[in-house]
Amino acid sequence: MSQPTFLLDGQSVPFDDGQMILEAARAAGRYIPHLCWHPDFPPHGSCKLCVVKVAGRHVSACATPARAGAEVESDTPEINTERRTLLQMLFVEGNHFCPACEKSGDCQLQAMAYDLEMTTPRFRHFFPDRPVDASHPEVLLDFNRCIYCELCVRASREQDGKAVFALTGRGINKKLAVNAESGRLADTDFSADDKAAHICPVGVILKKRVGFAVPIGERTYDRAPLHEVALPKSEDSA
């Protein structure tokens, strides 16, 4: 039986029934930008970096089921401009000083900004006040860089069985909460071996004392751009 297909920027992409546009594209070796999507979890749909245009409407590729014959626009000037604006929003709402950040070179937000050729922050900075939490012996939380992808929330809940993180606040005052009356990570059952300790796409959840073990210049996205690194390795996509 022949598999149904849709067109991504004019090229045919096969998909399985119920598969989302982003997943099908990835399986076919085609990259659509994403920050809150992760292969281990159901789609979340919050960052909107995966925005694509289908039949004139802008939809989230990670959460929109693929349809046979659909024409999906992704790598176009219009959509990439929209993504760049979203990135600029993520940069100005937090405090991102890349040159001083130990995640620099391993950070997906920074790598995506390079990928999409974001050259200025464009908007006024919000400079929010978000104190760091250094209480835990092994892990530092620098909330200044949180983009609210909730990957740590989901990983801790679903993979570690712990629920160390949750979101609180609303709107622009949303923030990450830690599961303790004191609000300190040290007072939770969090461990550096948790899945949640390794999933943050930006520089919030950082293992202490190894920040510069790999020198800047030799890090993940120093060696290859995000749109290559983010695709599944050929052996597991087969």
Place this chain on the structure above:
Amino acid sequence: MALGASQRVDDVLKRFGERPEYLLQMLIALQETENWLPPAALTALASALRLPRARVEGVVGFYSFLHAQPVGRYRLLFSDNIIDRMLGSEVLMARLCHNLWLAPGQVSEDGLASVDVTSCTGLGDQGPAMLVNGRAVAALNEDRIDIICELIRQKLALDAWPAELFEFENNIHQRDALLSCAAPPGDALQAAIAMGRDAWLNQVQASRLRGRGGAGFTTAVKWLACRDAPATEKIVVCNADEGEPGTFKDRVLLSAHADLVFEGMTLAAWAVGARRGFLYLRGEYLNLRPALEATLARRRADGWLGASIGGAVGFDFDIEIHLGAGAYVCGEETALLESLEGKRGTPRIRPPFPVTHGYLGLPTVVNNVETLAKCCLIALHGGAAFAATGTAQSAGTKLLSVSGDCARPGIYEFPFGVTVRQVLDACGAIDTLAVQVGGAAGITLAPYEFGRRVAFEDVPTAGAFMVFNDTRDMFDVAHNFVQFFAHESCGFCTPCRVGTSLLAGTLDKLAEGKGSPADLLEIEDLDRLLKQASHCGLGSAAPNPVIDGLQKFRPAYERHLMHADFSPAFDLDGALRRARQITGRDDAGAHLPQQPEASR
């Protein structure tokens, strides 16, 4: 934890059972005594419900009316819709602050009171209004403010305050089929039961009834999908969140025609086979709750709720009231379902839709208050009779909540197809500059459009109709609405969370007279992004007032521009204010010019 506090947690657990989906209701009840939720109480509640504490904290943090910090024994929140402002809310708030010696946003030193603003409280026809510990007081004036201050100084419990302070008017000025319906409770149900479930649904189909909550979805299609969804348990939800600024017709239906609303819910249950129903009542309408509970009790006693309703064996259905707690987004149906489940009101990814995966994953019908009340008319008089009024695509009548610059603000029921001009004449509006139909998320109409019709095919509306005369500045109106959206954004998706704040910030800059033409371009760019990339209707509607304003009232915006291509939002001289204060200097040398250098 103090003994009293742990006792209260136990009481709340006893009242609601150890059911995590009642978390929001428990938090609201728990807060009643002390007006805030001490950390230890949250820890105790979380552990009793076996929920992560951070999740409980996350729910508290989401809702404006829940507090993780002390807020004063009397919490006074002024409704901050543009209509309340036009009625003088700001002066009255200043008077109250002056009387009580406190500043907005702060708790008085003795912990007695705190004053702040809140989103539209749904009393635009009798404003300005405010909430006192969650209970609404309308028709504020200087006398009422002084009385309230005195009651607070005497530290009198709210229950001992004069009852008339908490009473509302219905202000019904124009009745049609719904508001003049005098059928006794149960008649509509009896008629639908006599028809049988399927024939009843056929009548709803024939009526061409469409949702009155905003989106205008065909009601029968929704009910059919829910009926046919494979599950043994189904749910009916009445959306009484009514958060759209300037909308208050659901409040009036719930106070003057509660039987029609509950009967409509029961009719929906009969059609889809539901056994449980929820009325999701916005926290601002707390005053209505006792009467609504009494109506439910009477309907149970009369056999219109409970087991074998109307004698139909197997037709079992009952209704619970759940309160919201200050979050406009919870009117969006999937956010409402999250809230009903005791969670943060974040809109879900759709599909799946509520008709197949709703409350706790069960097939669920969510309908607006007015939609459900209208179902009674269909049961009583038949679908064809209902479809005989209105327009081709909009059958029946529509309740309008009229407020603003007119002689008779209040409720008007007109058949769909009524022109804006006819409504303006009916309410006694003169020298009208603009009408905002559909609330902050709706459409701004200029005089050349007053011949347009209220109907899904022309000017759709959930019911708000705000009138502005020619002394008003439409920039101020849009500015107020954009601040509302920024305050109410749930923060889930990037474009709305950040975009509404950026938009509000840019309008703030214009309001201070520091705007430039570049800002107008920026506004248009943000508008486009919000419309296209937002996760739910809040974000995509947020730029509406500005888009319409720039198109139809551009001079109102241009008045706020400095004549430069670009001027910075950052106020150099303002940034030195604190340094001047500390050094006690205010000479010319301690000031910086704001104008950009010519060398740019």
